Amino acid sequence: MNCDIADIADFIEDNDGFAVYFHKNPDGDAVGSAYALVLALKAMKKEACAVCADEVPEGYRFMTDKVGSVPFRARHGIAVDTSAPYRLGEYENVKMAVVIDHHESNSFDAKYKYVLPESSSCSEIVYSLIREMGVPISSLMADLLYTGIITDTARFCSRSVNRDTFRAAYELSALGADTVSLGRRFTYEKDSKRLAVEKRLLEHMSITHGGLVAVTYLSHGDFEELSVTPDDTEGINEVIDRIKGVGIGVLVRERIEGKCRISVRTSAKYNADRFCALFGGGGHRYSGGCQTDGSAEEIAERLSEAAGEFIDKQDSL
Numbered sequence: 001m002n003c004d005i006a007d008i009a010d011f012i013e014d015n016d017g018f019a020v021y022f023h024k025n026p027d028g029d030a031v032g033s034a035y036a037l038v039l040a041l042k043a044m045k046k047e048a049c050a051v052c053a054d055e056v057p058e059g060y061r062f063m064t065d066k067v068g069s070v071p072f073r074a075r076h077g078i079a080v081d082t083s084a085p086y087r088l089g090e091y092e093n094v095k096m097a098v099v100i101d102h103h104e105s106n107s108f109d110a111k112y113k114y115v116l117p118e119s120s121s122c123s124e125i126v127y128s129l130i131r132e133m134g135v136p137i138s139s140l141m142a143d144l145l146y147t148g149i150i151t152d153t154a155r156f157c158s159r160s161v162n163r164d165t166f167r168a169a170y171e172l173s174a175l176g177a178d179t180v181s182l183g184r185r186f187t188y189e190k191d192s193k194r195l196a197v198e199k200r201l202l203e204h205m206s207i208t209h210g211g212l213v214a215v216t217y218l219s220h221g222d223f224e225e226l227s228v229t230p231d232d233t234e235g236i237n238e239v240i241d242r243i244k245g246v247g248i249g250v251l252v253r254e255r256i257e258g259k260c261r262i263s264v265r266t267s268a269k270y271n272a273d274r275f276c277a278l279f280g281g282g283g284h285r286y287s288g289g290c291q292t293d294g295s296a297e298e299i300a301e302r303l304s305e306a307a308g309e310f311i312d313k314q315d316s317l
């Protein structure tokens, strides 16, 4: 059961000493929502820091370095953009007082839990919370939140985009977000490394089941050969999301040998959260993920079959 967003604002007002946790392999939404919230807490003269099991990707540091987030022994945990405790890595056993998220399958237990699956990004929710807290939104906060929105929605192209997304984007733009350069930097321009990664993904792409299933992978060997960093694969799921007519798109990444991270994108007809649940994962209606052991190539093959079966079952209902 969700609490009211005003309850979270009250809890923050009445307390001090917050650590804002966000998921490992952080993306723009995790980074944007966490650091914007830390800035808002600091603006309220609260002690606050952002915490993640992994480092903030290089590409976001021009913003996060300005936040001045220094780790300390916090009294209260706040988790943002994180669907389940295991996504916090080494911090998975930290007790959260507040959970703010947009993953339907959110499995956290917290006194103040606010999960809005219809929200296209967590940054959008954090934006509402900061307004509820009555904190003026600085241009750095606006940049961070706008980054969360455009990266999580693949520049307003994901199926979860709605009028609230555009309203938040518009207001953040009015509050000083550098929309053009952030949009180009995070969702449009690609360097040669990124193009090489995409080329490899297209080479590995198999489209089966009458065009309904698209599966591709980056093997551990590809990661080594192309020296792929997490920065090079930010938003890379667009390669499986932008193919016309595909019902289930799957991308398998084997950054650590024998350990695969799987991303799934679906069309309106198939539920990504339910498909990923078959492999112990989860997510949203149109996007999800899971993890499994094996080589990327064999996992890709197995998932291609599983996706075909899932589609047949769904279509026969």
Ligand SMILES: [Mn+2]
Residues within 6 Å of the ligand: 029, 030, 081, 102, 121, 122, 152
């Ligand atoms: Mn998100």
